[in-house]
Each structure stands twice: as structure tokens, then as C-alpha cells.
Amino acid sequence: MHGTYVTGDIAGLLTAYLDDENIQARRIRQTLVNFPTNSKMPIATWWGLLEKVQTIEDRPALGIRIGQHLRPHHPGVLGYLIMHCQTVGDALFRFQRYQALLHNHSSIKLETTPTSLIMSWDPKDRESTQLSDEVYISGLMTFLNQISTNKDIKPVSVYFSHEVHHDAEHYKALLGCPAIFGHDHVVLEIPLTALSLPIDSSDPYLLSLLERQADALMDESDQQDEWLEMLKSIIVDSLSEGAPTLEQVSNKMNISARTLHRRLESRSYNFKQFLQATRERLAKLYFNDPNLTLNEIAFLLGYSEQSAFSRACRLWFGLSPKAYRKRYMP
Numbered sequence: 001m002h003g004t005y006v007t008g009d010i011a012g013l014l015t016a017y018l019d020d021e022n023i024q025a026r027r028i029r030q031t032l033v034n035f036p037t038n039s040k041m042p043i044a045t046w047w048g049l050l051e052k053v054q055t056i057e058d059r060p061a062l063g064i065r066i067g068q069h070l071r072p073h074h075p076g077v078l079g080y081l082i083m084h085c086q087t088v089g090d091a092l093f094r095f096q097r098y099q100a101l102l103h104n105h106s107s108i109k110l111e112t113t114p115t116s117l118i119m120s121w122d123p124k125d126r127e128s129t130q131l132s133d134e135v136y137i138s139g140l141m142t143f144l145n146q147i148s149t150n151k152d153i154k155p156v157s158v159y160f161s162h163e164v165h166h167d168a169e170h171y172k173a174l175l176g177c178p179a180i181f182g183h184d185h186v187v188l189e190i191p192l193t194a195l196s197l198p199i200d201s202s203d204p205y206l207l208s209l210l211e212r213q214a215d216a217l218m219d220e221s222d223q224q225d226e227w228l229e230m231l232k233s234i235i236v237d238s239l240s241e242g243a244p245t246l247e248q249v250s251n252k253m254n255i256s257a258r259t260l261h262r263r264l265e266s267r268s269y270n271f272k273q274f275l276q277a278t279r280e281r282l283a284k285l286y287f288n289d290p291n292l293t294l295n296e297i298a299f300l301l302g303y304s305e306q307s308a309f310s311r312a313c314r315l316w317f318g319l320s321p322k323a324y325r326k327r328y329m330p
Contacts, residue, residue: 006046006103008039008230009076013139014049017069021057028052036254038076038233040226043105043132050131060166063134064174070139072146077237078102079143081214084207088148089195092117095140098214116156117195121186130162133186140188141175148197159187212289212300213237216282228267231260235278239302246271280316287325294321 011032018025028049035041054062072079078101085091096108096119105128111118121128137158145153154176164171164181171179216236234252238244249271250260264274279301286297298309298321313321 004043004103004105005040006043006105007076007078007101008035008041009037009079010046010074010102011035011041013070013074013135014053014066016071016074017053017066020069023053023056025053025056033254036234036252038237039230039253043103047129047132050129050135054131060170061134061174063131064138064171067135067138067140068142068174070142072143074139075102075143077210077214077217081207081210082143083147083199083201084203084210085199086202086204087195087199088144088153088197089117091144091147091199092119092190092195094211098218101214101217112192115192117190117192119188119190128161128186130160130165133160133162137186137188138175144194147199147201148194149200150194150197153190153194153197156189156191157187158189159183159185161186208291209240209296209300212286212292213240216285227263231264231274232278235275236282239279239282239300241302242304243275243302276312279312283313283316287321294325297321 015029015032017023018029031045031049050063050066053066059065072083075082078095078098081098082091082095085094093110096110099108106121109118109120109122111120141153141155145151157178157180158171158175159180161183162181164179168179168181213236217233230253231249234249235244238248238252246260247257250257253260255263261271264271269277282301283297286292286300292300294309295306298306301309301312303309303312310320313319313324317324319327
């Protein structure tokens with residue numbers, strides 16, 4: 001992939017804020033609808049949208065307030081994956097591993113002290129904006145509190161790389177901890193005791209399946225055609241509900257079925273071919289995982305019947321699923 005992005009799923013967070021605060025912002029909303037599930041939003045577009053919201057209502061710590069409207073589905077696949085982890089610590093370490101599904105702006109560094117987990121992002125790598133950093137930190141804490149049994153996790157401290165433009169007490173009141181500005185890193189410090197807190201929606205089976213989806217999405221992240229990458233992501237995300245149709249995928253992309261067909265045709269594809277090619281690539285990835293049964297692989301690829309899965313494998317590899325696994329994974 002080229003370009004710096006945030007996931008298009010996060011458009012739902014900003015829409016939720018506008019809805020909850022009864023802000024019309026017609027032009028902002030028109031831009032947001034251009035970024036459907038599993039799309040990639042250029043990070044400059046995201047920054048610009050946040051700045052436009054601030055021109056409408058210049059509230060202290062606006063980014064913190066926006067982040068507090070985050071819901072588990074707003075981070076997309078990454079959000080669902082974290083929801084099914086066993087503990088908060090488990091969730092945060094997976095968040096580090098799969099952060100690129102949320103954005104590719106800067107990487108996370110995790111360190112522990114005797115009392116805290118330190119999460120930091122180096123702004124010297126790629127500069128961000130204060131508003132974006134606020135949304136990120138606030139959204140993460142909001143998410144953790146929604147899924148944990150405690151519901152009242154408070155950071156020990158938060159550090160921002162920009163200078164404060166409002167009274168820092170606003171941040172302390174909203175975050176429940178001191179906020180320090182003008183630091184050389186963006187830092188979130190969480191009590192070490194919070195890491196062992198159970199997650200209400202923990203489900204090892206769903207976590208395993210979602211990790212396979214996340215790995216598949218990460219595996220495709222180096223593709224150069226960003227539109228095809230977005231299409232693959234939507235198909236991968238849809239397969240657990242069965243094989244998606246042209247109409248279903250076009251609806252998720254906010255384009256007509258005719259437009260989707262035309263864009264694929266310009267790339268020498270039709271929808272059926274592209275769906276099957278995506279399934280074939282995923283099948284190779286899933287077959288290499290000894291923890292997945294053949295039934296689970298069929299489910300992840302959108303097949304409700306083993307017979308249909310077997311026919312597809314014979315078409316792709318000239319072997320049944322069982323024979324393929326036996327040959328390549330003795």
C-alpha cells in the first residue's frame with residue numbers, strides 16, 4: 001500500500017459524534033459517506049474533517065470529546081477482534097500487532113514498569129495533529145472501558161506532543177488523569193493492574209477466526225491498487241456471512257453494481273473471478289494454519305456446505321481439501 005491512511009470505518013465515529021451532538025455539518029457528512037467499511041481514508045482527509053468540526057464548535061479538548069463517542073464497531077475488524085480477547089492486556093498486545101488495520105501513521109511501542117504499561121507513539125516519525133491524537137487516545141480508553149468488566153479504567157497520565165490551546169484542567173476532567181503537553185512522544189500510561197481485567201465478550205473461538213481475518217487483511221496490505229485492496233477487505237469481512245453478491249458488495253462500497261462491474265472490468269476482472277481469486281489466496285493462508293479445521297476454513301471462505309468447498313479446492317489445486325492439507329502439511 002502507498003500513502004498514509006486511517007481506516008474508513010472510523011468515519012462512523014465522527015458521524016456518531018455529529019448525530020449525538022445534533023450537528024448538521026452537511027458538507028462534512030457528504031465527505032464521510034465516501035468512506036465505507038474497510039476502505040482507507042487518507043490521513044490528511046481525516047485531519048481536515050476534524051479541523052472542520054472544530055470550526056463549527058470550538059470546544060475545549062474537542063478530540064477527547066469525539067473519542068468518547070467511539071463504539072466497538074468503529075475500528076472495524078480490529079475492534080471486533082479486541083472484543084473477544086480474554087483480558088485487557090491481551091487486547092492491548094493484539095492492538096499493537098494489528099494497529100495497521102486502524103492506521104499506518106506510526107507504530108506503537110509498549111513498555112512496562114513495576115506499576116504501569118506505557119504505550120507510546122513517536123511523532124518525529126510522522127507528525128500528527130493534536131485533534132487526531134486526542135481522538136485516538138480518548139477512543140482507545142473509551143473502548144477499553146466498554147469491553148472490560150471494570151468499566152472505570154483511568155489512565156495514570158497522558159502526554160501529548162503539541163502545546164495546549166485550552167486549560168489543561170479540561171483534559172484532566174475528561175480523561176480522569178493529568179495531561180502533559182509539549183512532550184517528545186505521545187504517551188498513554190495505564191495501570192498495570194488493569195491488564196488482568198477480564199473482557200465481558202471474551203470468546204476464544206471467535207477470536208481465533210477473527211485473527212485469521214486480520215492476518216489475511218494484513219497480508220494484503222502491500223498491494224499497490226488501493227481500490228482493489230478495499231474491495232478485497234470488504235469481501236474478506238463479508239465471507240463469514242456466506243459468499244457476498246455483486247449487489248451486496250457494491251452497497252457496502254456506496255457505489256452502484258454497474259459501477260463496481262465497470263471498475264473491475266477496467267482491471268481485467270469480473271466479480272465472480274475476483275471473488276474466487278480472493279478465496280483461493282485466503283485458502284492457501286488458512287491451510288497453512290494447523291489450528292484450523294477444514295470445517296472452519298470452509299466457514300471462513302464463505303461456504304455453507306463442504307461439498308461446495310471441496311469442488312472449489314479441486315478447481316484451484318486439483319486436490320480435495322483433505323488431500324491438499326495432507327500433501328503440503330504432513
